[in-house]
Amino acid sequence: MSDPVIECRNLSHHYGERLIYENLSFEVPRGRVLGLLGKNGTGKTTTINILGGYLEPSAGQCLIFGEEIRSMRPETRTRIALLIEGHVQYAFMTIEEIERFYARFYPRWNRDAYYGLMEKLKVAPRQRISRMSCGQRSQVALGLILAQNADLLVLDDFSMGLDPGYRRLFVEYLRDYARSEEKTIFLTSHIIQDMEKLVDDCIVMDYGHILVQMPVGELLETFRRYTFTPGGAQIPEIPEFYSTAVVGAQAELYSFESPATVQGVLERAGVPCGDLQAETLNLEDAFIGLTGKY
Template identity: 30%
Template structure:
């Protein structure tokens, strides 16, 4: 097998030039590789759910091409479907079944079902499996949907805001399960969430969706390091023009005696330019993921 074939086999999901609904990723290729945990971030209405639906073949694309395990996602063979676990933002559980009946029905679709894992998750999350789904709370339904998506140990787990209705204990349990899932480097997770502390705990990579377009695809740490606040003392004294730096300033706050630049694309070259040319005191403030997202999205 040559390197090119090897790369194709290894890529779990590839999405090129995808357009559907508000999503327009013309000129962009998104990939999910084994072992990656991708946090999909974006404001309300950015198109996260739309993109996930397109990647999994639940919605037809207007343009572009997606492959999932090398197949068109609208025509996935059964053995590929069994390698995918999905929890939708709004669950589609059958309300007339009890939790146990629902899990029993779900496992009929899979050759592999880890009974111990399902029992452990039900126990850990105190899912009332004897109750009818229609009588469960929103959080209990979300936990049941997670058990159903995880018990067949899929190679690709796709979660659309999986923790939105979970209490902090259940959320922590979910994150530790997700960390265990990817520990062997073989399985991958794509999850959208507005809970940035969760994303920071579990994600290796980030897809940042802004108004339907991916504006960042890369490592979590690299994203955090690329957005800084530069706090400058006024009046600002520079020895030459800061052409490179100022091109990357996305916002400026000015108050008495202080000036703050929000810089996107911070790197060694910009740091060196500032160090060489700004003679008045200044500090560089590194940001957490949530602050970086807020600054980028304003």
């Protein structure tokens, strides 16, 4: 594995009395696209805020490019592009003004990348960003990120408020960019189908801790949904089984274990499972399987 671009060690954070998470540790290797998935309130935006240097964690440390975020040198910040939730930008500027403003801060600024994307927008160059639609604003934010030519992109809920067309455009641009330029991306989104097209690795968070961190390919290959008819028997609650539920006569559970292992566990517990069916999942179903529906 190459050098980690992001290293978070033993992060803990509380809002007042409320614990968000404790001893959270993860790394993002160079050149990988990592998606942070979790239900509302599990601490995704908290993590992004810590990574952006806008929140001091209660405990632990976060390093980006080997530097502590809160004391990071301005030169290192040129290597990090940040997308704030809701594609927030300086809405009082026009497309031209905002490009002129940012260009002076970033030595590797790629004006063509920005204007290439802006041509798709069909808006007047002098139109203020505040008067654009949410989708158009997202493209301005994306264009600025691409033009910055940063080594690390941190994107908070990039698909928020976007219609399917703009979401697709955003994802495709970002995916091609990340692959061709070997960029590292750390992102969150509520739309998990988009993540599936984009991310190499994922972290799935539950309240207070990380449920899994692994390559998406491995997750989709090994995590399965099992359905069977238990005939009224009690399904054992073991850590290997996720989101166990019985609806009508049909039981459902999710597991990383192989069908043979699951069948063995169920049979040892006296649960009839002769009709056990295993199916592989897409990322959204895997997420639901790991975190539960509620």
